[in-house]
Amino acid sequence: MSSLAGRSIGYDVSAYQVRGVLIDLGFPLVARAVAQYLTRARPDAILITHHHEDHGGNVELAARMRIPIGASDATLESLRSPERLGLHRRIIWGNPPALRTPIVRFASDALRLVQTPGHAADHHVVWDAERETMFGGDLFLGVKVRAAHADERPRELVRSLRHAASLHPRRYFDAHRGLVRDPVSALLAKADWLEQTIDAIERRIEQGWSNRAIARAVLGREDVAYYVSRGAMSRIMLVSRVRDESA
Numbered sequence: 025m026s027s028l029a030g031r032s033i034g035y036d037v038s039a040y041q042v043r044g045v046l047i048d049l050g051f052p053l054v055a056r057a058v059a060q061y062l063t064r065a066r067p068d069a070i071l072i073t074h075h076h077e078d079h080g081g082n083v084e085l086a087a088r089m090r091i092p093i094g095a096s097d098a099t100l101e102s103l104r105s106p107e108r109l110g111l112h113r114r115i116i117w118g119n120p121p122a123l124r125t126p127i128v129r130f131a132s133d134a135l136r137l138v139q140t141p142g143h144a145a146d147h148h149v150v151w152d153a154e155r156e157t158m159f160g161g162d163l164f165l166g167v168k169v170r171a172a173h174a175d176e177r178p179r180e181l182v183r184s185l186r187h188a189a190s191l192h193p194r195r196y197f198d199a200h201r202g203l204v205r206d207p208v209s210a211l212l213a214k215a216d217w218l219e220q221t222i223d224a225i226e227r228r229i230e231q232g233w234s235n236r237a238i239a240r241a242v243l244g245r246e247d248v249a250y251y252v253s254r255g256a257m258s259r260i261m262l263v264s265r266v267r268d269e270s271a
């Protein structure tokens with residue numbers, strides 16, 4: 025799924041249906057297409073990896089259709105009172121309506137929600153142990169992701185990446201990157217790179233460097249995400265998140 029604005033900067037997101045269960049729900053700007061899909065495909069239930077608007081943005085619509093929904097308490101809490109989004113997120117994904125309709129809760133042994141905080145405090149992956157398949161939501165996204173947003177906890181993300189790798193997924197589906205080849209190596213490569221990056225940032229924090237100087241030295245120049253998000257998704261934010269997490 026993508027919006028016109030999203031396509032112009034290469035942003036899209038996927039939902040996956042497996043064992044009759046739809047994993048994630050897309051974003052508000054594609055609500056109509058999602059409603060048509062739900063009517064046609066009739067999933068038995070929906071699992072939501074985390075509260076971000078490109079994953080849980082159509083939860084109210086699904087609740088009104090009385091489709092059972094599985095998500096953590098924290099995710100449901102956030103979906104019931106959505107944060108105010110920055111302009112770039114409203115343009116790329118749209119503003120999600122709050123979840124107001126009471127839901128039928130869903131949980132499954134075959135498709136387990138596994139806590140993997142870091143990208144967001146309520147982030148989970150969906151783990152199909154029997155088929156050794158993981159639906160990773162926004163856990164991976166790529167090895168060297170140099171930009172972060174204000175809710176990220178980089179050290180926690182490293183631990184979650186190692187935990188996901190320890191389950192030994194043979195197949196891995198990323199919400200923004202599709203099928204990830206050799207997922208255990210990819211998850212560990214990201215954990216290693218991020219850990220080394222955090223260490224390099226922390227060394228400079230101890231030496232009294234400013235966030236801007238550290239971002240420039242360790243992560244390089246800001247790219248399009250910085251300008252599109254007006255700094256909300258940026259390299260300097262990753263440095264700032266490391267500083268806050270280590271304080």
Ligand SMILES: [Zn+2]
Pocket residue numbers: 074076143144162
């Ligand atoms: Zn996300």
